[in-house]
Amino acid sequence: MSAVPRYQHGSRVPGWDEPADLGKDPAEIPDPALTAVPAELRAEIEAHMAKYPDRRSATLPALEAAQRVHGWCSPEAIEQVACVMRLTPAYLAAVATFYDMLETQPVAPHSVYVCTNISCSLCGADELYAAMREAADEAEFNVRSFECLGACDIAPMASVDGVYVGPLSVADIPQLFDDARSGRPVLPDKQLARRLVADPHANSREYALHPAQPGTGPGAARPAADAAPTDAKQEHGA
Amino acid sequence: MTQALLFKDIDEPGLNTIGVYEARGGYEQLRRALRELTPEAVLGELETSNLRGRGGAGFQMGKKVSFLPKGSMDKYVVCNADESEPGTFKDRELMQKCPHMLIEGIVIASYAAGANRAFIYIRGEYVHQADILDAALAEARAAGFVGEDILGSGHSLSLVVHRGAGAYICGEETGLLDSLEGKRGNPRLKPPFPANQGLYQGPTLINNVETLSTVPAIMRMGGAQYAELGVQTSTGTKLVSVSGHVQKPGNYEIELGVPSRDIIYGLAGGPPQGRQVKCWFPGGSSSPVLTGEDLDIPYDFDSMAKAGTMLGSGAVIVVDDSTPILDVALKVAKFYRHESCGKCTPCREGTNWTVKMLERIDSGEATPMDIEIMASVQEHIMGNCLCVLGDAMAMPIGSMIAKFRGEFEAHIEQARARNQLVAV
Numbered sequence: 176m177s178a179v180p181r182y183q184h185g186s187r188v189p190g191w192d193e194p195a196d197l198g199k200d201p202a203e204i205p206d207p208a209l210t211a212v213p214a215e216l217r218a219e220i221e222a223h224m225a226k227y228p229d230r231r232s233a234t235l236p237a238l239e240a241a242q243r244v245h246g247w248c249s250p251e252a253i254e255q256v257a258c259v260m261r262l263t264p265a266y267l268a269a270v271a272t273f274y275d276m277l278e279t280q281p282v283a284p285h286s287v288y289v290c291t292n293i294s295c296s297l298c299g300a301d302e303l304y305a306a307m308r309e310a311a312d313e314a315e316f317n318v319r320s321f322e323c324l325g326a327c328d329i330a331p332m333a334s335v336d337g338v339y340v341g342p343l344s345v346a347d348i349p350q351l352f353d354d355a356r357s358g359r360p361v362l363p364d365k366q367l368a369r370r371l372v373a374d375p376h377a378n379s380r381e382y383a384l385h386p387a388q389p390g391t392g393p394g395a396a397r398p399a400a401d402a403a404p405t406d407a408k409q410e411h412g413a
Numbered sequence: 414m415t416q417a418l419l420f421k422d423i424d425e426p427g428l429n430t431i432g433v434y435e436a437r438g439g440y441e442q443l444r445r446a447l448r449e450l451t452p453e454a455v456l457g458e459l460e461t462s463n464l465r466g467r468g469g470a471g472f473q474m475g476k477k478v479s480f481l482p483k484g485s486m487d488k489y490v491v492c493n494a495d496e497s498e499p500g501t502f503k504d505r506e507l508m509q510k511c512p513h514m515l516i517e518g519i520v521i522a523s524y525a526a527g528a529n530r531a532f533i534y535i536r537g538e539y540v541h542q543a544d545i546l547d548a549a550l551a552e553a554r555a556a557g558f559v560g561e562d563i564l565g566s567g568h569s570l571s572l573v574v575h576r577g578a579g580a581y582i583c584g585e586e587t588g589l590l591d592s593l594e595g596k597r598g599n600p601r602l603k604p605p606f607p608a609n610q611g612l613y614q615g616p617t618l619i620n621n622v623e624t625l626s627t628v629p630a631i632m633r634m635g636g637a638q639y640a641e642l643g644v645q646t647s648t649g650t651k652l653v654s655v656s657g658h659v660q661k662p663g664n665y666e667i668e669l670g671v672p673s674r675d676i677i678y679g680l681a682g683g684p685p686q687g688r689q690v691k692c693w694f695p696g697g698s699s700s701p702v703l704t705g706e707d708l709d710i711p712y713d714f715d716s717m718a719k720a721g722t723m724l725g726s727g728a729v730i731v732v733d734d735s736t737p738i739l740d741v742a743l744k745v746a747k748f749y750r751h752e753s754c755g756k757c758t759p760c761r762e763g764t765n766w767t768v769k770m771l772e773r774i775d776s777g778e779a780t781p782m783d784i785e786i787m788a789s790v791q792e793h794i795m796g797n798c799l800c801v802l803g804d805a806m807a808m809p810i811g812s813m814i815a816k817f818r819g820e821f822e823a824h825i826e827q828a829r830a831r832n833q834l835v836a837v
Contacts, residue, residue, distance in 0.1 A: 226573045228487075228530070228613060234595030235578050239537070273597040273754075275579030276537045288538070292499045293698050293744045294656040294730055322581060322748060323499035323698075324538050327656030327730075328663040337540035368541055372506060373663020374680070377420035 201265060205258040212255045216244050220259045230260060234270050238277055247278040275321070283317040285355050288334040291320040294327035298342065303331045306345045315356065326367055339367035418630040418650050419623070420666040423510050429545050431552040434513040440558055442632035443517045447524055447566035455525040459628070461636030463648040468493055468584075468621030469696070469725045471647075471714045478526050480608035481616045488528035489612045491593065491619040492519055494535040494542075495577055495584040498697035499748060500728030503652035504622035506664050508535070508542040511626070512549035516572065518628035520558060523570050526618045530571050534589050537578045546574045581752035585800045586619045587611075588754065599756050600800035621726075623652055643669035647713035651727050655681040658688065658733035667712065674708040677731055684733035691734040692816070696725020698745050699805030701812030702732075722812070738817040739824050742810055743771045749806035760803030763794040767810060774821060777828030784821050788814045 219240045223233035237256045238248055245252040248271040250264070257264045271277040289304040304320050311318045324339065326332045332341025335355050340362045343351070347362060354361040363369075372378070417423075427433040434440070446455050460475030481488060492515065496504040508515060519531050535543045550572060553559045561569045575593055582588045583598040590612050592598035611617025627649065631639045640648045647669040653676055656662045660682030667676060677683060677690065684690055690705040695712070701722040703710070710720050717724045732741055750764040770787045773779040791807035791814075798804070814821065828834075 229594065231595035232575070232593060235537075235592070236576060239576065239578060270595070270597055273580060274537075274577070277578050292748055293694075293741065294500050294662075296740075296744055297657045297730075297732060297736060321538075321579075322751065323497060323501075325496050325502045325505050325536070327500055327502055327654065327728075330656060330662065334538060337538075339541070368509070371424050372420060372510075373661055374417075374420055374665040377417050377423050377666060378425065 202263060204261055204263055205254050207258055210254060210258040212258055213244060216240060216255060217259050220256060224260065231262065233260065234262070234267065235274070238267065238271055242277060246284065247281050249281070278317075283313060283315050285316045285336055286334075287311070287316050287318045287336075287351075287355070288321035288324060289318065290322070290324040290326070290330070290332055290334075292323035294323070295330040295332060298330040300331035303333075303343055303345060303348075307333070307348055310348050311352065316352065328373065329365070329367055329370065332367075335361045340365045341367065417666055419507065419511075419514070419626055419652060420664075423506070428511050429509070429513070429549060431513060431549070431556055434511070438633070439513050439629075440517055440556075442629045443520055443558055444564060446521050446632055447564050447568055452525050452527060455521060455632070458631060458636035459522075459525060462631045462639040463636075463646075464624065464627055464631060464639070465647060465714060466621055467623035467627070467651065467727065469498065469699070469723075471724060474620060474624055477608060477620070478522065478618055480606070481526050481528075481618060482609065483527070487530065487613070487615045488526060489615055489617040490519055490523045490526060490528045490531040491589065491607075491612060491617055492531070492533040492622060492625055493584065493586065493589055493619055494533050494539070494622045495589055496539075496622070496726075497536055497581045497584050498699060498726045498728060499745075500654060500656050500694060500697050500730040501726040502654045502656075503664050503727060505539060505542055506652075507622055507626050508539070509545055512546045513553065514626045514629055515546075515622055516549060516553050516559065518625035519572060520563065520570055521628050521632060522618065522620065522625055524566075524568050528616075528618060529569050531573070532593060532612070533572070533574045534583070534593055535574060535576055536583075537576050543574055543576050550574060580754075581748075582754045582800070582802060585802065588800065589619070590617065597754070599754050600802075602799055644711070644713050644715075646715045647724075651712075651724075653712070653727045653729055655729045655731070657693075657729075657731040658684045658690075658736075659731050660685060669713040670711045670716075672709050673703075673712045673729075676712055676729060677708065681729075681731070684731060688733040688735060690731055691736065692732050692738070692741070692813070694728065694730040694809065696723050697728040698730065698748065698809060699723075699801075700725045701808045702741075702816065704816060722808075737824065738813055738820050739771065739775055742813050743768070743775065745809055746771055746806055749802060753802055757798035757800075757803065759794045759797040760806075763790055763803055764806050766790055767806065774825055775828060777825055777830075777832045777834050779825050781822050781825065784814060784818065 220237040223236040224230040241252040241256045242248055253264050253267045257267055272279055291300045291304050307318050324334055326339050329341030331343055338361050351362055422437050456478055464474045465471045466474055494504055523531050559570055559572050577583050580598050583592040585600050586607055587601035588598040607617040607619050642649045650666050651669050653665050653667055665680045692702040692704050694700050694702055695717055710716050714724045746767045750768050753760050753764050755761045770783055791811040794803040794807040
């Protein structure tokens, strides 16, 4: 019977099998006098803390801000957040390892999340992801397969530094990397932000022009709705 | 056919700004509710409308509000915008194009619930949508719709957009609350339910984006008339996100109770030419699958429950006959394995086991008995964890085994022959 490779590379718990140095004392809340924190980062974290009744609620936004400054949740980044928020580094590390978007290892500057969940994979996302991994320069692009990104209408898709683009084909890959590298808008024609709602009945003005009166009986609003498609503002290539 | 309530004017240029939204009748209901109606009257409209939660569980919103204790303690409204159920993308559309409708709904709901603090927990991947919400919130604050003593009504509300950082489990309400408190997003034991002890241990109303966005429409129409839409136990309109093997994927607003065929074929155009629907998820990847023979089931909460599945988040994922069922099962199981928070053993181990067994089926190393074992693993996950993430894998996988057992068995035989393995 072969051993189950459960805790080796690819484990769901990153870093669990890295040995802990038990000779060291646990890290305490960093001393503000000895910890240098960039002024802008400190201001941003403090602004987040002020928004909540409990300062700990600012943990995720604070770690995200530190990650933006340091590139990843490095020990230094965690120490700075811990110093401002008055929490232990261990607490923050425990939170950081839980969330997919907080990086606990150094990563390339551009992040490319390729959705490989069910809807996208039905539309060819696995091939797309393989081709992207192949084409990407690892020093520049952190190409990851990601869980459903909530854009199955443009499947297969990817989030390039937070910008959703799709539907993508393998032919789009060089342009995608080129745009991201040079700071141009990524594949402008394929950006989700420009997509109209697919529903042909959406955008009806009918309801605004003839507001239904409450209590006029069952189905009072339905005739107006029937007329809606003819008044639809957009043609959706039906 | 269907009346556009949520998608009325949705692609109007600039609808995400307060000027255009108000010109289209926005914030009128907020004014009316806060100035002319008592919180009890607002709650009454919500209860009459029979609006059921649009996030997945389908619990009546009015009832949820009424469960909040009366009194002067700190109460909270949390909007669940952590839309991560695979196949779901309706909240994204609403927040991106009509953020003020959500804000208006939250303010009215907080008035009914007597809550003075509200949070929108949006998933971290929705960068664009969160930026839009932040901008819209600043406009609403400047216009006096959010803040101290709104429109002189005496009701105050602070509203914060909180960005998550990528974890499916944070869409589970108690996992979300832990995450919002700055912890790992582990679900909590229920009861106590959030209505009694939620965020910061205070009474908390937690609802999905679509549910809260529907509130202004209910106030405009009146609860009784809203309840005329749809069917008796599933009132109103619903956004469905159709994806997968369809010709026109996207969000559609339908009246609950329409035949499912009208959604998959009528609106989304059905599978590509020459292909047939093999199976479909009616409510995200957590819902048990239905087959091509089930297309005439009405699309509403109770009809779906009667068919052994659920309406869930309204995400219809269509799989056509060109895809092996094993690929679908493996994709689903791997997702839940990755997203299990690891707190409860049946889910943590069960998702892992299921993936391994499916991989053995794929390689031909499994025996038909393994299918039996896999089915029993699913049964032992269900109902045995703090939250339903494990169930969310067990239900679709169990339904796939029940409905496509022959295909699983044939797959084992073929893979075994291909890899020249000897039967034991």
